[in-house]
Amino acid sequence: MQQLKELVEPTFENLVVEGELSGLNFNSSGHLYFVLKDETAQVDCALFSYQRQRLTFTPKNGDRVQVKGKLSIYEARGKVTFVVREILPLGLGTLLVRLEELKRKLASEGLFSPERKRSLPTFPRRVVLITSATGAAVHDMLRIFRQREAWVHIVIVPTAVQGEEAPSQLVRALQYVNRWQLGEVIIIGRGGGSFEDLLPFSDEAVVRAIAESAIPVVSAVGHEVDNPLSDLAADAAAPTPTAAATLVWPHLRDDWMHHILDLKSTLREEILRRFDETKRLLRPFQKEQLVISIEQIMEPFHTRITWLKEGMNAAIRQVMSNYTLNLKRLKETIEAHSPLDILRRGYAIVQSKQGLVTQASQAPVGTELSIRLYQGQIAATSLGEKS
């Protein structure tokens, strides 16, 4: 058995087998045992509890499935068991292919192009939640909004989020919210579920309605691996409704309170700074400052005037003393040239009735003459010119 185990197990580590489910046994410990069979053979299978949680559908006897796993040999019982990792319903394959085709088609129409994406309002006043009114999603989202003390008006538009009715209800809800402008942003989604449960969010009509919405849409479908097509068409996508609510309301009230208080104190500081600055600019124009300024301006003039005054005085004194000196000299000159002084030396002044006689010809015979001496005068009559 040991040798068989060593031979078999490494060889059949990655098996993919198709067949029909039978003998399903949900063990109390959480493991699932069943037999996979087809027309010619059968094998015992085990799906352990930790893998079972990942099942995306509820298997029933008679389901045709594709099973992935490995062969294991249980030596104690001499038994070969197919240890299953994953069970996929057959037909899912074609579904996946159809989804992939739809995705390509819508992409080629530009429904998923980044240019179409609109930014979400920073502070939406009304947020519309299109989801089940009874699901975990609505509860999760409200919890976030409440935790963050969001000052927002939430409008819940209840719809089915799985099953046949879901796509048409989701489409109608999107149209209705747009028709009546019920909010500034829409979150459409649901919590996690099986592959089939999430299918409405990849429905062509739903995806188109999301793309057509005039109001920005956030896709909020709980998923781990494959994105529903709603994620691609929406303006924003989140992996869970909780994450979507955080995306739509990223704010913490305290942060904004601080921001506003900061702005307020900045305003105060700035206006005070402005006042101080203005005061400083105006200071030179205050009364006492003005007197000082004028004195400062006048000071050089004062000095100059004083200096000029002194200069002028000196100049005048100089001029005056020059005059005095000149006068003295003149007086002396005049005195030197005084005729009386000459007369004293014996000279005389001879005058006729015609005036001074300075030439003999002016005093012909008989001319009456007056001779002025240093002291006194002599009357005389000319005897004519001496030869």
Added chain:
Amino acid sequence: MKQKSVNEKPSFEERLAELETLTQNLRSGKIPLNEAVTTFERGMKLAQELEKELKQMQIKVEKLLSGTTDLETPPEMGLFEEADE
């Protein structure tokens, strides 16, 4: 649901943006003094208003009661009870 009235007060966001612009203008120091005073007064009024609103604003949760089957039926809202969750 009331139609959005034309004179509806600007949103919190719009007023916050205005407050930020006013603060920026005042900080630049490039506006004349009388304008600076007006800016300051307007800014303080906005800041106090926003502060007050921020303290008071509450979340409101409503549920559409009228359904979405007929696009032309006006919406009718009811309070969403916690018990519904």
